Amino acid sequence: MSAYFFWPIAVFVLLSAIAVVRHPNIFHAGLSLVATFGGVAALYVMLEAHFLAAVQVLVYVGAIAVILMFAVMLTQHLASREADVPLSRHATSFLICAILAAFGISVVNAQTWSVKPFTYLEVKQIGHLFLDRNGFLLPFELVAVLLLVALVGAVLVAWKESD
Amino acid sequence: MEVGLNHFLTLSVLLFAIGLYGVLTRRNAVAILMSLELMFNAANISLVAFTRFLNLPAGQVFALFVVAVAGAEATIGVAIVLSLYRNFRHINVEEVDLLKW
Amino acid sequence: MGDRIKNLLDSVIPSGPLDFVRSDAVVMLLVMGIILGFISVSVLFLIWLERKVSARIQRRMGPMMAGIPWLSEKSMWLGGIFQTMADAIKLLIKEDLMPAEVDRLVWFMAPVLVFTASLMTYVVIPFGQDFGVSDLNVGVLYLLAVSSMTVLGIMMAGWGSNNKYSLLGGLRSVAQMISYEIPMIFALLGPVLMAGTLSLQGIVKAQGENPFGWFWIPNVIGFLVFLIAGTAETNRPPFDLPEAEQELVAGFVTEYSGMKFAMFFLAEFSNTFVVSAVATTLFLGGWQFPWSWIGVTFGSPVTATVASILVFLAKAYVIVFLLMWIRWTFPRLRVDQLMHFGWKVLLPFAFVNLMIAALWVLATTHSAPAAPAAKAMSVVMRSLLS
Numbered sequence: 001m002s003a004y005f006f007w008p009i010a011v012f013v014l015l016s017a018i019a020v021v022r023h024p025n026i027f028h029a030g031l032s033l034v035a036t037f038g039g040v041a042a043l044y045v046m047l048e049a050h051f052l053a054a055v056q057v058l059v060y061v062g063a064i065a066v067i068l069m070f071a072v073m074l075t076q077h078l079a080s081r082e083a084d085v086p087l088s089r090h091a092t093s094f095l096i097c098a099i100l101a102a103f104g105i106s107v108v109n110a111q112t113w114s115v116k117p118f119t120y121l122e123v124k125q126i127g128h129l130f131l132d133r134n135g136f137l138l139p140f141e142l143v144a145v146l147l148l149v150a151l152v153g154a155v156l157v158a159w160k161e162s163d
Numbered sequence: 164m165e166v167g168l169n170h171f172l173t174l175s176v177l178l179f180a181i182g183l184y185g186v187l188t189r190r191n192a193v194a195i196l197m198s199l200e201l202m203f204n205a206a207n208i209s210l211v212a213f214t215r216f217l218n219l220p221a222g223q224v225f226a227l228f229v230v231a232v233a234g235a236e237a238t239i240g241v242a243i244v245l246s247l248y249r250n251f252r253h254i255n256v257e258e259v260d261l262l263k264w
Numbered sequence: 265m266g267d268r269i270k271n272l273l274d275s276v277i278p279s280g281p282l283d284f285v286r287s288d289a290v291v292m293l294l295v296m297g298i299i300l301g302f303i304s305v306s307v308l309f310l311i312w313l314e315r316k317v318s319a320r321i322q323r324r325m326g327p328m329m330a331g332i333p334w335l336s337e338k339s340m341w342l343g344g345i346f347q348t349m350a351d352a353i354k355l356l357i358k359e360d361l362m363p364a365e366v367d368r369l370v371w372f373m374a375p376v377l378v379f380t381a382s383l384m385t386y387v388v389i390p391f392g393q394d395f396g397v398s399d400l401n402v403g404v405l406y407l408l409a410v411s412s413m414t415v416l417g418i419m420m421a422g423w424g425s426n427n428k429y430s431l432l433g434g435l436r437s438v439a440q441m442i443s444y445e446i447p448m449i450f451a452l453l454g455p456v457l458m459a460g461t462l463s464l465q466g467i468v469k470a471q472g473e474n475p476f477g478w479f480w481i482p483n484v485i486g487f488l489v490f491l492i493a494g495t496a497e498t499n500r501p502p503f504d505l506p507e508a509e510q511e512l513v514a515g516f517v518t519e520y521s522g523m524k525f526a527m528f529f530l531a532e533f534s535n536t537f538v539v540s541a542v543a544t545t546l547f548l549g550g551w552q553f554p555w556s557w558i559g560v561t562f563g564s565p566v567t568a569t570v571a572s573i574l575v576f577l578a579k580a581y582v583i584v585f586l587l588m589w590i591r592w593t594f595p596r597l598r599v600d601q602l603m604h605f606g607w608k609v610l611l612p613f614a615f616v617n618l619m620i621a622a623l624w625v626l627a628t629t630h631s632a633p634a635a636p637a638a639k640a641m642s643v644v645m646r647s648l649l650s
Binding site: 014021030033036049051059060068071072075082083096098113116126129143149150158 | 189196
């Protein structure tokens with residue numbers, strides 16, 4: 001695994017994530033989110049999960065980011081900036097997240113992982129796992145039901161009563 | 164320098180913390196949804212890293228489920244935001260406090 | 265293509281001071297140059313073809329003056345061959361305006377994103393036998409993922425222009441594109457199911473030489489659904505409400521002029537070629553041709569590859585001509601008719617196609633699962649087909 005690819009992509013992902021949470025103009029924050037998704041897809045390619053990388057771009061960039069930007073466009077003006085939040089709130093949130101991050105990183109690095117050689121996971125194998133009763137068949141069917149419920153629910157919640 | 168499992172997991176934890184910071188700090192409802200998506204992606208990165216380094220196919224499969232669930236959740240979230248906008252004419256979550264005493 | 269160029273360079277360049285020419289970076293640059301050259305020539309040809317075809321359908325002659333002097337006004341087809349180049353030069357030398365109130369970065373990056381997404385799709389197209397830029401093992405999914413980036417670019421154009429007509433055009437175009445992506449994906453799944461692989465070269469190889477073994481026979485419905493959805497995806501008439509002149513000023517491209525407008529325009533034609541190329545790859549056998557039926561055998565792999573490239577381009581351009589024919593024949597769809605058609609007509613047909621393809625696979629593979637219903641169904645289908 002080449003370190004030449006990892007460090008620039010990791011820095012890119014973290015910087016765009018910080019832009020998402022800090023940029024006052026929400027449309028630009030949405031575009032930074034798209035950049036983050038792209039960086040994460042690049043990480044998946046590095047981790048030899050090509051199917052998941054394509055799905056990431058297709059679903060996250062092509063659908064989720066689009067729907068979030070739709071929400072922005074329907075509820076904001078072009079140059080609207082978010083009202084300022086008091087500094088104490090920023091400070092406490094930053095403190096909480098810093099403590100959580102420090103805790104997480106120390107736990108991760110304290111482990112000794114039993115690293116094994118990787119056999120590439122083909123798309124066919126993922127498909128077989130989805131349809132295997134001892135595999136992931138039940139979660140697969142439940143996700144299908146969940147998506148149906150989400151579809152119907154979203155339409156119902158956003159339904160406009162025509163006057 | 165060899166990039167190992169620890170690097171990816173550290174990245175995942177940092178991304179999760181940044182997403183959490185966004186959820187706690189932002190006032191705009193759509194911005195909160197965006198930070199939530201960051202947290203989903205952080206979890207996915209660690210899942211895929213586990214597949215790659217510990218040779219567990221379940222990691223990638225689970226990551227696909229996370230992507231599907233995140234999609235469903237973003238859709239419902241946006242529907243709620245639109246309903247909110249229709250009723251209040253703004254989506255500032257600080258000012259949606261009709262049920263407070 | 266990369267390893268062929270590498271072999272060619274290895275044989276031509278002697279080792280010594282010119283060693284860096286044989287490196288991977290130079291090979292990649294050469295591949296990029298070839299593919300970009302092809303795209304440029306192809307898009308220029310397509311724009312000229314569009315104007316001539318539309319002219320002939322409307323019983324007029326099309327561009328006739330901008331060409332070789334002694335040939336214009338004598339031959340209808342060779343009359344205006346340099347017209348596209350003249351238009352391109354005109355667009356290039358136009359003043360580059362940026363309206364004052366636009367969101368600068370967003371407005372500037374929108375055409376870049378749209379054109380980049382269009383260019384990125386050429387990576388996986390199988391132009392010929394063992395000839396393509398790269399054969400990803402998730403090729404079909406990569407195509408879909410990259411073409412969904414176009415949606416984002418159009419949204420940025422609509423929003424960043426700070427113009428209510430652009431915003432409306434952008435929103436309508438995005439709604440149309442994400443609605444028609446779904447029947448397109450389901451129509452693509454039929455051939456993927458039948459070939460058993462997501463790689464485009466693999467799908468072409470699985471179709472074999474026989475024209476009746478290509479995937480258009482079991483997937484007739486899917487072929488039509490894919491062409492219609494592809495037309496909607498590229499914002500071509502009859503689905504061009506978002507950018508129609510009579511409707512929304514010019515839709516999301518209102519604030520763009522000169523080279524930036526040319527980027528959107530070129531991206532539309534480039535996408536048209538990609539949709540046709542993918543349709544021929546998945547449904548019409550790609551670069552396959554029944555050479556053995558006419559008794560042609562190829563001496564060297566190079567001639568076989570060249571012949572396959574010519575076959576592929578011929579098929580792709582026939583489909584392009586079909587799309588142009590459709591454009592100038594049908595009236596424009598209204599936006600509610602468009603959405604109704606995409607969700608309530610195309611999507612059910614795409615589902616039906618997927619079921620038919622699945623039944624076909626079940627009936628024609630001998631390693632079908634041994635459940636009794638499947639066995640009975642396969643027996644019935646095999647007797648119907650034999």
